[in-house]
Amino acid sequence: MTALLDFDFTPVADPEIDPAVFAPLPITDVEPFARPRLRLVVDEPGRRGGAPAISARRPPLRLTRRGRVAAVLGLVLLASLVSALVFALAMGPASGRSAAVAPTGAAAGSTVVVQPGDTLWAIASRVAPKADPRVTVQQIIDRNGLAGASVQAGQVLVLPS
16 A cells, blocks of 8 residues: 555656746836726717717617518408408398398288298299299399398398289
């Protein structure tokens, strides 16, 4: 065990290291560091050149790519909701009459309630089997103020006389 703890601390001269490396270096005097004078630059009206004025304005808003995509999708969603609402309001009163409210001027026996699967052509063929169904369909549309040839189940239609 003594062999492990026995160290030799005497410096060994390395033949590859030049002793001039350890020679003291000459120190020369230098001028002390002079601090620069600081000055506040304010842009005055009518003054040319100089530093730009420090502005209190906020920089313009910049959106990232993800922000631009989110903004465009939001606008598309808003536009589609508005167009769906306008479409529903435009189509609602013209074609949607409920079965509980009969059209004005309806006499007993001259109305029909639309059943599921009924079309104006089928109703016209049942009402006037010997007449031209195209003419009867147009008369039903005109008499009920329909916007087109589509009807809904439960809708009450006034039939032509």
